Amino acid sequence: MPLAIVAVIILAMKYFEIEPVAHWSWLWVLAPFVLLFLWWEWLSEAVGWDKRAAAKKMAEDERIAEETKRKNRGF
Numbered sequence: 627m628p629l630a631i632v633a634v635i636i637l638a639m640k641y642f643e644i645e646p647v648a649h650w651s652w653l654w655v656l657a658p659f660v661l662l663f664l665w666w667e668w669l670s671e672a673v674g675w676d677k678r679a680a681a682k683k684m685a686e687d688e689r690i691a692e693e694t695k696r697k698n699r700g701f
Contacts, residue, residue: 629665633658 639647640655647655 629658630662633662 636647636655636658638644640650640652
């Protein structure tokens, strides 16, 4: 996510011609977006972070559901 923020800031600086990015090649301005694409499409799956995050979220949702059931039953 920090790379996405940096990429948008660099793009805005290029668009509004703010120094020093105003003189950079478009190749360098768009390179962070290519890196983001590669990360989201390939590398995060290869590392397994997407599956771990999904499993963690599911476990947390199940825990909250169980707590809600207990509260509704009066325990």
